[in-house]
Amino acid sequence: MKTEEFMKTCVGCVAALMLAAAAVSVPADAATSSPQALQLVHPGYLTFAVSYADPPQDFLKSGKPSGFDVDLAKALAARLDLKPRFVNFAFAGIFPALLAHKVDAAISGIGVTPEREKVYDYVPYIIGGQRMMAANSFPTTFKTDLGLCGYHVATVEGSVEYGDLTHWSAKCPDGKKIRISVYPSFAEDLEQLAKGSVQVIDIDWPVSAYFLQKFPGRFKAVSTIVSGLGPDTPPNREGILLRKDEVPLQTALSHALGDLQKSGEYTKLLHKWNLKSGDIRTYDKYLSNKAG
Numbered sequence: 001m002k003t004e005e006f007m008k009t010c011v012g013c014v015a016a017l018m019l020a021a022a023a024v025s026v027p028a029d030a031a032t033s034s035p036q037a038l039q040l041v042h043p044g045y046l047t048f049a050v051s052y053a054d055p056p057q058d059f060l061k062s063g064k065p066s067g068f069d070v071d072l073a074k075a076l077a078a079r080l081d082l083k084p085r086f087v088n089f090a091f092a093g094i095f096p097a098l099l100a101h102k103v104d105a106a107i108s109g110i111g112v113t114p115e116r117e118k119v120y121d122y123v124p125y126i127i128g129g130q131r132m133m134a135a136n137s138f139p140t141t142f143k144t145d146l147g148l149c150g151y152h153v154a155t156v157e158g159s160v161e162y163g164d165l166t167h168w169s170a171k172c173p174d175g176k177k178i179r180i181s182v183y184p185s186f187a188e189d190l191e192q193l194a195k196g197s198v199q200v201i202d203i204d205w206p207v208s209a210y211f212l213q214k215f216p217g218r219f220k221a222v223s224t225i226v227s228g229l230g231p232d233t234p235p236n237r238e239g240i241l242l243r244k245d246e247v248p249l250q251t252a253l254s255h256a257l258g259d260l261q262k263s264g265e266y267t268k269l270l271h272k273w274n275l276k277s278g279d280i281r282t283y284d285k286y287l288s289n290k291a292g
Helices: 003-017 068-079 091-099 160-169 186-195 205-214 247-263 265-272 280-291
Strands: 045-050 059-061 064-066 083-088 120-127 130-135 152-156 179-183 200-204 219-221 237-243
Touching (some): 064 068, 068 083, 068 265, 091 237, 120 247, 120 280, 130 160, 130 186, 130 205, 152 160, 152 186, 160 179, 160 200, 179 186, 186 200, 200 205, 205 219, 237 247
Parallel strands (some): 152 179
Antiparallel strands (some): 059 064, 120 237, 130 200, 130 219
């Protein structure tokens, strides 16, 4: 594919992913209360903050919410006899929106980190981790973020990757710090890589798998799935983000997720979106293998 043709495709991809999708309108006859007396932003609806620039987890398809996270959110809401509602934000805007009670929860490939756990509660639902990508002609591979010293790297503002890159750049020799550029979405990171504006992008592994499938031969992975915390450390988990101490909602979502796992619906969604490696039920085993 010629560069000009690719850019048109990539820009179209970004436009579709970042299409402004404000809150789905709530019908006037919405239910007045949830079955479990949850304190919800819109009674009868479970309102999620998402960022439609995180395929295959959250994106727009023909103008409609799509992806693994979206499907899971719909299934969780159904288990709670609620209707799902999605509000689109730039990724960095998800966190203040949740604290401002504009939504009930957030689900958008959000990594569970010690810093975030001080402010938010979680319901972990998939194994996370990051992967580095570059142009197909790029000559180097990386085992950790520390290998990126001296390179120009793009990632998403407010992401786990940005925090990791900042941490490791401080450990690079003088004159060889990681040059970090941040953008609102992974799709825009890819656009910058396609233009040659950056050398490497550091993104969530499910997104990298999606991009590599979408643009075969144009890009390649230049790392395995890594944690960003250094060699032989496990990747993080991604979780449904909640405000602190909202125990009833956290409990309800945890039980609903357990029901989906027992019924097999969770497994079907993982297979549908090619995310089998992210099965959260294997995380403890993964930790044991690392420890061994």
